Amino acid sequence: MNQARRGRPRDAQVDERILRTAAGLLLERGYPGLSIDEVAERAGVAKTTLYRRWPTKDHLAVAVVARLQDDDRIDDTGDIRRDLTGYMEKIADALNRMRSAGRPADRDDRSAGVVAELVAAGARHDDIGEMGRQVYARRNALALGLIERARLRGELRADLDAAVLLDQLAGALYYRVLVTGAPVDRAYAERLVAGALDGALNRKEPPTCP
Amino acid sequence: MNQARRGRPRDAQVDERILRTAAGLLLERGYPGLSIDEVAERAGVAKTTLYRRWPTKDHLAVAVVARLQDDDRIDDTGDIRRDLTGYMEKIADALNRMRSAGRPADRDDRSAGVVAELVAAGARHDDIGEMGRQVYARRNALALGLIERARLRGELRADLDAAVLLDQLAGALYYRVLVTGAPVDRAYAERLVAGALDGALNRKEPPTCP
DNA sequence: GTTATTACGCTACTGTAGTAGCGAAAAGGA
DNA sequence: TCCTTTTCGCTACTACAGTAGCGTAATAAC
Structure with missing residues (x-):
């Protein structure tokens, strides 16, 4: 799996910045403090880019917590x-x-x-x-x-x-x-x-x- | 407790209509299907009246389920x-x-x-x-x-x-x-x-x- | 009666999750 | 080089939770 894909490749740094930002917000302010708009803004990323990777806020939160285990x-x-x-x-x-x-x-x-x-x-x-x-x-x-x-x-x-x-x-x-x-x-x-x-x-x- | 209050009394039928409507939606469509706007509309009640009784959707849901126990x-x-x-x-x-x-x-x-x-x-x-x-x-x-x-x-x-x-x-x-x-x-x-x-x-x- | 108080309905508003559509950028394949 | 595909950023949009303010109705206290 993970063959060379056709189009423009994803920027791995984008993933990293989003997850780090989201982790900061989630651990500091809890679940309601994890705002998608704020994550996107702080990570310097368009909201649509974020949603291309994680379809809901729940999915993003799961991804954040999974990295901490x-x-x-x-x-x-x-x-x-x-x-x-x-x-x-x-x-x-x-x-x-x-x-x-x-x-x-x-x-x-x-x-x-x-x-x-x-x-x-x-x-x-x-x-x-x-x-x-x-x-x-x-x-x-x-x-x-x-x-x-x-x-x-x-x-x-x-x-x-x-x-x-x-x-x-x-x-x-x-x-x-x-x-x-x-x-x-x-x-x-x-x-x-x-x-x-x-x-x-x-x-x-x-x-x-x- | 429950002394005669000062102002206009609450309409008990309003409570009843809201709870029945909310119970119907919650049991039929689950939590995401429980929409406050829809409960208010179906119950023939203003949304603000609903919020005067239950401060959040969570509180309303708890009240609904509590009646079923x-x-x-x-x-x-x-x-x-x-x-x-x-x-x-x-x-x-x-x-x-x-x-x-x-x-x-x-x-x-x-x-x-x-x-x-x-x-x-x-x-x-x-x-x-x-x-x-x-x-x-x-x-x-x-x-x-x-x-x-x-x-x-x-x-x-x-x-x-x-x-x-x-x-x-x-x-x-x-x-x-x-x-x-x-x-x-x-x-x-x-x-x-x-x-x-x-x-x-x-x-x-x-x-x-x- | 009058007044204070609370309930109710209404409109309008904010904040946030999530979506649609577009143009530009970055890659592979011909 | 040209074409296709996918990413990315942008703007604009919908849906829903929750709030603010106002006019009016219903009750108790006076």
């Missing part, structure tokens, strides 16, 4: 509790990075901010939703591998519902950011993994030895 | 597995009701639709966010009571982290609707509760009886 590898140390906790911390870090965008540091920050707008963007545009689902699928496949190896080592139940386990873990983080406004930090990641591993049922039964 | 009581039958499953089904029903708004029935419906827009509305406006958190807090307090009673009956671990358990349960539902696009139905509710109750760790140790 680091890789989504997952460590496998052989200790499932430690590895899942590390995985949760990675997700929490990514969420917290977006969460604080666009608001003064002194403010009581319970808002989902940019995270919520990106989720909504995925709901508004099929292609963005599909991108998000692919990111999720990739991340989830890696985590399923981690769990499967731990299961084979005997750390986890043989009949474990791994998909549900991952929904519970990641879901709790998103839920706190998007719905309850509660913080997601290292301490919570540890409580979360502990709860999921241990289960809720009471198992203390007096050993029945004849 | 039923009560959030939680059954307590004495069987924690059954009760939690019922609670999950209630949340799933509410999510699914909003999820299908505004799209043709034949379409492959992975989108979060109105749910995502409402979450974003909570992030955009502090007062809406606060409302959402109060709904959550109320619901959560009821569920915490349910869990505490089950714990006292001995069904659940004495050292259970109940807050985390509820985050895991409700979080998984929201996560599937908002992020992964997976369905949330009765079968999933059962898997979810089973996973949370049983835990992930392998506990099969040969009983050590001398």
Whole structure:
């Protein structure tokens, strides 16, 4: 792919200037402060040029945030509790990075901010939703591998519902950011993994030895 | 509160007409199809009158959806597995009701639709966010009571982290609707509760009886 | 009654996302 | 060199959220 195209080639510096400008506005002023007109003006670019690359403001915002994400590898140390906790911390870090965008540091920050707008963007545009689902699928496949190896080592139940386990873990983080406004930090990641591993049922039964 | 006010009283029929019209548009065409100008025109009301009641489109949408929700009581039958499953089904029903708004029935419906827009509305406006958190807090307090009673009956671990358990349960539902696009139905509710109750760790140790 | 107060409808306005159409510039292919 | 294709900048436009100001209607307090 990427063969030599026919007409005038795109100016890569234009892409760069737009994305840098948009990133500045988005991180400083949040989603409503990301104005297409202002991005175009500050980047020294016609608005139509911008729309030739990203068809909506949502698409531009997704492109900006996608550049800020680091890789989504997952460590496998052989200790499932430690590895899942590390995985949760990675997700929490990514969420917290977006969460604080666009608001003064002194403010009581319970808002989902940019995270919520990106989720909504995925709901508004099929292609963005599909991108998000692919990111999720990739991340989830890696985590399923981690769990499967731990299961084979005997750390986890043989009949474990791994998909549900991952929904519970990641879901709790998103839920706190998007719905309850509660913080997601290292301490919570540890409580979360502990709860999921241990289960809720009471198992203390007096050993029945004849 | 609600003392006799000074000036001309508000026309309750105006509220009703606006909300009915807005509900029709929102459920039929989804969030982008909810146009303030069109609501005002169809309801036979000036746009300024509408804005006197709901300061933004987001507020109007929240008011519409709030009227569609039923009560959030939680059954307590004495069987924690059954009760939690019922609670999950209630949340799933509410999510699914909003999820299908505004799209043709034949379409492959992975989108979060109105749910995502409402979450974003909570992030955009502090007062809406606060409302959402109060709904959550109320619901959560009821569920915490349910869990505490089950714990006292001995069904659940004495050292259970109940807050985390509820985050895991409700979080998984929201996560599937908002992020992964997976369905949330009765079968999933059962898997979810089973996973949370049983835990992930392998506990099969040969009983050590001398 | 009169007055103060609030609701309502109306017109006109701003700001922003997104589109249409045009001419000029930059490339490849003939 | 000439033709085609695509990019880019420009101007002008639509659609929609939200606001400002005004005249008028409906109510309570006096």
